[in-house]
Amino acid sequence: MKVNVCIGSACHLRGSYSVINALQELVKDNKLEDQVEICAVFCLGHCTQAVSVQIDGGEIESVSPDNVYEFFDMHILQRLNA
Amino acid sequence: MRLFDTNVQQLKYSVLKEVVRLAREDKLEDSYYEIPRTIIPGPKATMRCCIYRERAIVEERVKIARGGDRSNENVVEVIDSACDECPVNRYSVTDTCRGCIAHRCESVCPAGAISFDKNQKAKIDPEKCLECGRCMKVCPYNAITESQRPCVRGCKAKAIVIDENKKAKIDEKKCVSCGACVYQCPFGAIVDKSCVVDIVNLLKESENGKKFKVYAAIAPAIVSQFTYAKIGQIVSGIKKLGFHSVIEVALGADIVASMEAKELAEKEFLTSSCCPAFVKYIEINFPKMVDKISHNVSPMVAIAQLIKKTDKNAKVVFIGPCIAKKAEVKLDKAKDYVDYVLTFEELQAMFDGYDVDVENLPEDVLNNASYYGRIFARSGGVAEAVEHVIGRDGLDFHLKAERCDGLDECKVALLKASRGKLDANFIEGMACEGGCIGGAACLQHGPKNRSDVDKYGKLALEANIDESLRILNCFTDNKGEK
Numbered sequence: 001m002k003v004n005v006c007i008g009s010a011c012h013l014r015g016s017y018s019v020i021n022a023l024q025e026l027v028k029d030n031k032l033e034d035q036v037e038i039c040a041v042f043c044l045g046h047c048t049q050a051v052s053v054q055i056d057g058g059e060i061e062s063v064s065p066d067n068v069y070e071f072f073d074m075h076i077l078q079r080l081n082a
Numbered sequence: 083m084r085l086f087d088t089n090v091q092q093l094k095y096s097v098l099k100e101v102v103r104l105a106r107e108d109k110l111e112d113s114y115y116e117i118p119r120t121i122i123p124g125p126k127a128t129m130r131c132c133i134y135r136e137r138a139i140v141e142e143r144v145k146i147a148r149g150g151d152r153s154n155e156n157v158v159e160v161i162d163s164a165c166d167e168c169p170v171n172r173y174s175v176t177d178t179c180r181g182c183i184a185h186r187c188e189s190v191c192p193a194g195a196i197s198f199d200k201n202q203k204a205k206i207d208p209e210k211c212l213e214c215g216r217c218m219k220v221c222p223y224n225a226i227t228e229s230q231r232p233c234v235r236g237c238k239a240k241a242i243v244i245d246e247n248k249k250a251k252i253d254e255k256k257c258v259s260c261g262a263c264v265y266q267c268p269f270g271a272i273v274d275k276s277c278v279v280d281i282v283n284l285l286k287e288s289e290n291g292k293k294f295k296v297y298a299a300i301a302p303a304i305v306s307q308f309t310y311a312k313i314g315q316i317v318s319g320i321k322k323l324g325f326h327s328v329i330e331v332a333l334g335a336d337i338v339a340s341m342e343a344k345e346l347a348e349k350e351f352l353t354s355s356c357c358p359a360f361v362k363y364i365e366i367n368f369p370k371m372v373d374k375i376s377h378n379v380s381p382m383v384a385i386a387q388l389i390k391k392t393d394k395n396a397k398v399v400f401i402g403p404c405i406a407k408k409a410e411v412k413l414d415k416a417k418d419y420v421d422y423v424l425t426f427e428e429l430q431a432m433f434d435g436y437d438v439d440v441e442n443l444p445e446d447v448l449n450n451a452s453y454y455g456r457i458f459a460r461s462g463g464v465a466e467a468v469e470h471v472i473g474r475d476g477l478d479f480h481l482k483a484e485r486c487d488g489l490d491e492c493k494v495a496l497l498k499a500s501r502g503k504l505d506a507n508f509i510e511g512m513a514c515e516g517g518c519i520g521g522a523a524c525l526q527h528g529p530k531n532r533s534d535v536d537k538y539g540k541l542a543l544e545a546n547i548d549e550s551l552r553i554l555n556c557f558t559d560n561k562g563e564k
Contacts, residue, residue, distance in 0.1 A: 007553055008327050009317075009447040013543055017553045024556055040553065041392045042297060043327035047446070 001036045001080065004054040005063075008043035011050040016040075018065035019051045026072045035080060055079065085310070085430065086525050090270035093129075094147075095431050096121050097140060098278055101147040102435025105282040110148075117144050139164045143273065150275035157259050157275050157408040160250050164271035167248040168231045171208045173218055178225035179203045187217035187226065236266030238489035238513075239363060256366060260359035260489070260513040261405030261522030274405040274523065277422050278432065284397055284422070285324035294395040295326035299385045299420075300448070301402030302332045302459040303518040305538035306531035307426050313538075314445030320401070320429070321446065322438045331400065332451030332542075334385030335458040335467070336550045341378045342464075343471035347479035351507050353496075354464050356380045358410035359513035360492055368496050379415055381458060382407060386419035388554070397421045401429055403521025406513065425523030449543050452550035456539040460532050461487040461517035465510040471547055483508045488515040 003023065007016045020038060027036045044052040049062035055075060063071045086092050100117045104110040118137035122128075130136045142161045145151075150159050181202030188196045188204070195210035196217060204225070206217070218226040233250050234242045241256035242263060250263075250271065263272045288296045298320045308316050317328045338356060346352045355361055355376040364371050379387070386398040399422045400407055411420045424432070433440055454470055457463035465483035472481055484506035486492040492511040498504035514520040519531040544550040 007450075008329070009449045012553070013447055013449050017556070020553060020556045038556075039392065040556075042329055042389055045291070045326070 001076065002056055003036060003038050003076065004041045004044065005038060006042070006044045006046075006050065006052040007040045008047065010047035011043075011052055014050040015065040016051050019053070019063050019068050022065065022068040023072065023076075026069070026076075030077070032076075032080070036076060086427075087527055088268075090268065091265075091427060091525070093121075093270055094143065094273065095427055097143040098147050098276060098428055098431035099435045101144060101276075102278050102282055102431050105279045106286075106435060110279065114144055114148070115141075117141075135163070143270075146273045147276045148279055149277060150273075155412075156252060156254055156257060157405060158252060158257065158261060158264060159273055159275060160252060161271050161273060162247075162249050164269055165249045165267075166269045166271065169229055170231070170244050170248060171206070171211070172213045172230050173206055173211060173215065173226055173228055175204045175206060176225050176227055178223050179221075180223055180225070182222070184222070186220040186222070190216045190220050192216070232266045232268055233263040233272060236262040238262065238493070239359075239366070258359040258362040258366065258489075258513060259406045259409040262514070264405060265522040274408060274425070276425075276428055277408075278424070278428050278435075281399055281422050281424060281432070282435075284399075288324065288326075288397070290324055291326045294397060295393060296324065296397045296399060297389050297393075298325040298328045299331045299334070299382065299389065299398055299400050300328055301382070301400070301404070301518060302330065302335070302451075302456040302535065302538070303403045303521060303524065303531075304401075304426070305456075305459070306519045306528070306534045307403070307525050308430070308440070309526070311440045311443075312445050313448055315440050315443045317446040317448045318443040319433055319438045319440040322443065323432055323436055325399070328446070328448060329385060329389065330448060330450040330455070331381050331385050331402070332455030332458060333550060334381035334383070334388070335455035335464075336452050336547045337384040337388070337554070338378050338381050339454055339458075339464070339467035340471050340547055340551060342376055343468045343475065343477060343479075345376055345378065346468065346481070346508055347472065347477040350479070351499075352376045353499075353509040354511055356458065356464060357406070357512050357514075357518075358404075359406035359489070360486075360511035362406070362409070363489060363492060363511075363513065364496065367493070368500055371496060371500055374499075380410065381455070382410070383416045383419050386416075390419055399424055402426070403518050403524040404514075405522045426521075426525050427523050430525060450550070451542055452544040452547050453539040453542050454547050455550060456542055457535055459518045460535045461485060461512050461515075462510070463517065463535075465508060467547065468508065474546065474548060481508055482506045483510055486511045487517065488520075489513045 046052045046060045053061050053063045118140040122136045124133040127133045193210045193212045195207045239258045241253045245251045320328050382400045401424045408423045454467035462485045469481045484495045486495050
């Protein structure tokens with residue numbers, strides 16, 4: 001699974017770093033390093049809904065440093081377990 | 083409000099704008115020959131002897147705006163017909179000469195270049211004159227004047243020669259493509275070649291990011307430019323042109339500063355490598371010092387590498403104040419990463435050629451880099467950033483930087499360094515005076531530009547380089563790739 005996290009200006013200002021950092025840790029904690037790749041991209045084109053995150057080229061989700069754990073459970077874990 | 087410092091820039095811009103407009107409408111091939119008439123409607127000449135000459139010169143400008151002479155490698159070209167053949171002799175005697183008896187000019191001249199006519203009025207033999215200026219200083223009537231061609235005076239690389247027809251000619255072996263002559267020539271006879279047409283076509287082919295994405299990497303000197311609008315509006319404007327995203331080159335500068343500090347601590351002496359004209363100047367004039375040039379790529383290349391790492395199909399256009407960057411992108415170390423260079427002058431032409439009303443656009447955001455990356459735009463910024471990294475990383479190295487503002491200062495430092503007489507271990511070289519904010523393709527050059535850069539630096543979300551680069555370092559843990 002490839003998770004793109006936007007590090008463009010708008011997302012950067014709203015906490016890309018915290019989101020990426022949290023996702024990296026969650027991946028590590030859940031020992032998913034071989035299955036999940038977190039990548040940085042410059043702009044997913046949804047600047048008003050920052051921080052933009054996209055899984056495997058799918059829909060663009062809006063994630064904040066506050067709801068990143070929820071996002072990980074809902075979108076990453078569930079999808080991997082499906 | 084005046085957009086440019088001079089009417090020469092205005093003229094260059096008008097041509098570029100027309101070329102962009104026609105290219106955008108797919109009419110360039112059919113209608114480019116109409117541009118001279120559009121720009122010089124007549125019936126009266128406003129710049130030269132007649133509208134026919136004015137139009138003939140505009141025709142040449144159109145060629146250069148479309149890429150210029152492809153057989154000539156240099157990104158800077160002379161338009162022969164536009165060169166006004168300014169006087170070549172540096173010192174000349176004016177009518178103020180009284181034909182005195184003292185003849186101080188004669189006695190002080192070391193070359194025996196001064197003679198007198200039957201009225202005892204002085205004359206300088208240009209063949210003998212060494213251009214020392216002593217005669218001018220001693221004349222009690224201030225009857226001797228100095229004049230130098232602006233292109234010659236402006237070219238610190240001494241690359242302008244005068245050909246047998248008294249036209250300016252570029253000595254390709256010496257030219258560092260800094261573009262000083264382009265900005266200095268009062269007749270606009272020296273021009274930088276443009277790739278606006280390629281960029282217009284690239285944006286078209288990208289189909290608004292559907293086929294591939296075009297990224298604008300914008301140099302931090304932007305802050306002192308486009309003063310009629312906010313930076314956020316410029317970002318919106320660039321996206322309106324069809325660019326997918328606008329990214330600060332200053333983030334590339336953060337990367338460079340961090341690498342440069344490490345390389346410096348290891349090698350103990352370096353010259354900076356961000357200014358392509360400075361690098362070229364060393365290669366031409368101090369070949370023995372080439373191994374002292376930092377091996378780091380420039381911030382432009384660093385940011386482009388990063389962009390292409392995140393998006394393999396990305397196309398990158400660097401937008402900045404610099405003409406030498408147009409030469410840098412042709413080099414092996416840059417050509418795979420940066421696709422095109424657009425100057426600030428050309429960006430303004432793009433906006434107007436696309437009818438983008440920047441002033442009335444909403445503000446977008448631009449924030450990728452730290453304070454230190456942003457101050458690369460002014461002289462002293464690179465050294466300051468490197469010093470910051472050395473301190474933060476606790477590197478065992480005491481930085482002694484020689485900040486060289488302009489090629490003349492670079493030359494002095496390099497001369498000293500080549501003889502082991504420079505009391506410094508890092509030469510920060512910037513070919514343009516003031517640094518990039520003094521770049522030849524800036525719209526305006528003003529005294530406030532430097533403080534503007536510092537103010538803008540402080541607005542960065544990230545105060546220091548660790549903070550701006552941590553986002554990239556996240557990816558070193560994952561699969562060992564940055």
